[in-house]
Amino acid sequence: MDIGLFTQTALTAVTLGLMYALIAIGLTLIFGVMRIVQYAHGELYMLGAYALYYATTQLGIPYWFSVILSAAALFVVGAVLQVVLFRPLIGKNMLYSLAVSMGLIFIISSGGLLMFGTVVRGIPSPFDGGITMLGALLTYERLTISLISGALIIGLWQFLAHTKMGMSLRAVSEDAEVASLQGVNTKRTHWIAFGLGSALAAIAGCLMGTLLSIVPTMGFGATMKAFMIVIMGGLGSIPGALIGAMILGVIDSFGTTLLNADIAYIIGFSVIFITLVIRPTGLFGQRWDG
Numbered sequence: 460m461d462i463g464l465f466t467q468t469a470l471t472a473v474t475l476g477l478m479y480a481l482i483a484i485g486l487t488l489i490f491g492v493m494r495i496v497q498y499a500h501g502e503l504y505m506l507g508a509y510a511l512y513y514a515t516t517q518l519g520i521p522y523w524f525s526v527i528l529s530a531a532a533l534f535v536v537g538a539v540l541q542v543v544l545f546r547p548l549i550g551k552n553m554l555y556s557l558a559v560s561m562g563l564i565f566i567i568s569s570g571g572l573l574m575f576g577t578v579v580r581g582i583p584s585p586f587d588g589g590i591t592m593l594g595a596l597l598t599y600e601r602l603t604i605s606l607i608s609g610a611l612i613i614g615l616w617q618f619l620a621h622t623k624m625g626m627s628l629r630a631v632s633e634d635a636e637v638a639s640l641q642g643v644n645t646k647r648t649h650w651i652a653f654g655l656g657s658a659l660a661a662i663a664g665c666l667m668g669t670l671l672s673i674v675p676t677m678g679f680g681a682t683m684k685a686f687m688i689v690i691m692g693g694l695g696s697i698p699g700a701l702i703g704a705m706i707l708g709v710i711d712s713f714g715t716t717l718l719n720a721d722i723a724y725i726i727g728f729s730v731i732f733i734t735l736v737i738r739p740t741g742l743f744g745q746r747w748d749g
């Protein structure tokens with residue numbers, strides 16, 4: 460592998476890792492606060508991509524404003540799903556939430572096929588051109604996506620660390636009963652966490668939709684990647700999700716370039732198995748009862 464190909468593959472790995480992180484951090488935020496399995500997370504990722512597509516191509520709304528609208532819409536969708544479907548399942552066996560989210564997958568994906576059809580669509584990129592680094596081309600599109608993904612992750616970290624609501628989310632994640640006794644409104648933190656996680660999935664769908672084609676079944680792959688990352692990094696751990704996402708980004712990029720996508724997928728699962736054998740709770744996870 461020459462320096463140009465290595466640099467190109469490494470840049471792709473960073474972009475993929477940050478994109479994966481957006482999806483996985485949203486999922487781990489939901490699990491960390493609510494202790495439920497949201498297996499339909501990828502379907503919200505798909506809805507976010509389609510919301511951007513129709514806003515830009517059909518309504519003529521500017522790209523970045525459409526991304527904001529998509530995130531806001533999916534925040535509301537996530538909050539409603541939490542209140543209506545998942546709130547009654549808090550504190551119960553996780554199989555219940557798994558069953559509900561599996562049902563959501565079929566409802567949303569089937570509804571997507573009926574509404575959007577099977578036509579492969581693409582979101583027009585707002586950027587042209589790029590810069591050359593060590594023989595590799597870094598397009599302005601990928602550069603912007605990476606910077607925005609990184610900024611969102613840092614912004615979420617600061618929100619959780621320095622705002623009252625962020626500290627409430629962390630308190631509920633640590634111990635919901637103790638947080639409630641200290642005056643934290645756990646019901647509010649639950650729907651906010653679910654909404655934030657859904658909004659992050661929507662933004663990831665928007666950004667990834669400019670790089671890849673969008674179809675109603677695209678959520679399955681996103682869900683698989685998110686769960687691989689969350690399990691590797693540790694359930695409920697945001698730093699674990701970030702590191703796991705970057706590891707998987709490197710595996711996917713270099714594995715696909717040097718071998719092929721199927722083998723890269725196998726390598727990713729193998730790394731997870733090895734991680735769990737060495738550390739059953741994941742890289743940064745803690746033991747939990749479910």
